[in-house]
Amino acid sequence: MARGFVTAEEVAKRAGVSRSAVSRTFTPGASVSQAVRRKVLKAARELGYRVNRLAQGLNNDRSNLIGVVGTNLSAPFISKQLDLLSIGLLRRGLQCLLLNAADARKDIAPLIELLFEFRAQAIVVLSGEPPSSIVDECIANGVRLILVNQRLDRTDTNMVLSDDSHGADLAALRLIAAKCQKVAVVSSASQTPAQVRRATAFTQRMQASGVDVVAWSDGPTGYESGYQAGCDLLRDKKIDGAFCVTDLLALGFLDAARIEMHRRVPEDVSVIGFDDIPQSGWKSYELTTIVQSLSTLTDNVLTALETDEPATRLQVVPVSMIERKTVR
Incomplete structure (x- = not known):
């Protein structure tokens, strides 16, 4: 049977410190002495320890996960959009949790409910229209909801639309x-x-x-x-x-x-x-x-994730024509 991941308790034992000292070492901004930090980091390297970010997020009542829901993910436009979005999230210290809604039969509510269980801090919907009850639940739980190229008749949801x-x-x-x-x-x-x-x-x-x-x-x-x-x-x-x-x-x-x-x-x-x-x-x-512009669309989504303003924003991405050889 394969061995499980190295635990914080094992690191604490190797370093000769408390379990809480290990936790503080890997928590940005937490108070820990330089001597203890060096011991913990040395023990972690020797054991191959990695922080359980999901558990850490749950302890804080919010993970660093951004839920992304979409269909037709293999389509070139969607795959490029996912490429840019996932890179942008990583650069901001966030992680992309992708859910394929291809089998959702136009009802993406169960997928969004699943993202609540992972304590996602925001949800980006690339396709499918969430029902009002789900929008209300996002607002009640402080989860920012961003719709891409979809428009709801509401004033409490972020929407990013191409023109x-x-x-x-x-x-x-x-x-x-x-x-x-x-x-x-x-x-x-x-x-x-x-x-x-x-x-x-x-x-x-x-x-x-x-x-x-x-x-x-x-x-x-x-x-x-x-x-x-x-x-x-x-x-x-x-x-x-x-x-x-x-x-x-x-x-x-x-x-x-x-x-x-x-x-x-x-x-x-x-x-x-x-x-x-x-x-x-x-x-x-x-x-x-x-x-x-996919880069502009992605930038607008990331801006909507970062803003502290109320979720009443409608951002329209401009379009233009590129002339090649299929029109007289």
């Missing part, structure tokens, strides 16, 4: 400038708040400009769904433009247009995505897309 409507408007104006006469807007069956905002703003702008719009939404938010959308929509030879609400959908749509439906891009059909994932810049795609 989806403006981004969709930019996409619409660009396709209008390309003289598209009939366009498609492609989203997935998940119909996340961000996807709905983007599709709605795009459709409104196009309709106001007298351009016909065909909506398509099916399957998961991924390449395969975008490919299927291209196959389904481009049977209509009049469709000469498409706005895909994520880049993964757009990349699938592009391949379907070129490979399956034998449509030239951008000569026959212009395509715009949203997110600017790394693959969008690959030479085989060179996708024109809407950019939301």
